[in-house]
Amino acid sequence: MNVASGYSVASNYGSYNAKTSQAGSKSFIIPTEAPFVEAPALGPLTFQKRDSKYDPFKDIAETSNVNFPEYMQTKNTPTRSDEEILKELEELAKEHARTGVSKHNDERYLKLMYEYISSVSPDRASILKNSVTEIKERLGSEFPVAANSQDYSMSNAYQQINSQIKEEKNEKDKKEPIDYFLEALNYKEKTKGSSGGTISSITKNGDYYTIDVDYGDGKKTTLNYTSDGEFVSMQMQGNNYYAGGIDSSRGAVTAVQFFDDNGYRIMDYDPNGCLRQKWTKEEGERAQEIFGTYNATYNGVVA
DSSP states (O other), X not given: OOGGGGEEXXXXXXXXXXXXXXXXXXXXXXXXXXXXXOOOOOOSOEEEEOSOOOOHHHHHHHHSOOOOOTTSOOOOOOSSOXXXXXXXXXXXXXXXXXXXXXXXXXXXXXXXXXXXXXXXOOOHHHHHHHHHHXXXXXXXXXXXXXXXXXXXXXXXXXXXXXXXXXXXXXXXXXXXXXXXHHHHHHHHHHHSSSXXXXXXXXXXXXXXXXXXXXXXXXXXXXXXXXXXXXXXXXXXXXXXXXXXXEOTTTOOEEEEEEEOTTSXXXXXXXXXXXXXXXXXXXXXXXXXHHHHHHHHHHHHHHO
């Protein structure tokens, strides 16, 4: 791949996740983004993926592997000093000033940029591979609607609730419908071969129930059902990701945000099946340094 075709200048640094959501098909607000506080803007310059496209979920489905795309930046151990990189950059800036070549059309410049910034980059490659693999495995064990089956729909349980309530001999022994709902859900959580998640909370929003299940080790799942027990949507959270968009009919992932170990948002997977990089504060500062060095040298020649 020609690395030069993979970048363009933009005005958007990576950030902690903003509070946004989108409406579901059943008039229910499905949170596709994690509820984190957004970080302040840091400056006008960064790099953003332009023409390249990579779908890690399609890749792992077809090859059982997750490859890291060339157009994105990940942690690398420097093989030479900053001074050596900047010296080569200055010589390249002088050449561009004399020949009129744009730095964005010169792969040498982009490789120098990558080399200079990568020393402070998060380990996106490992985070991406581990997170996508874990999400795929969790969908196989946790997704509440089995393929071509209603085994994990609560509607069957709800069909029995009224008859169960009527069979209660004493009024004081009768349970609320939601109690039967939770019993059914707890039973399925314990019998479907997963790690046995614990229901940590349940809230009612109009005609919908939202149930939070904690599996430990940072793994949490949110399940959304109608008041009749029909499954609507789910969201998954792990140590380095928040999968807010999951197709409720087949368990396909449509939107994910990836975070480094400090909780900083470093990648987005969008509904178009495209992985995009979000730059960190440290990467932005290094980018400003290399831009400043290049521009000062270039302008010194053309002045």
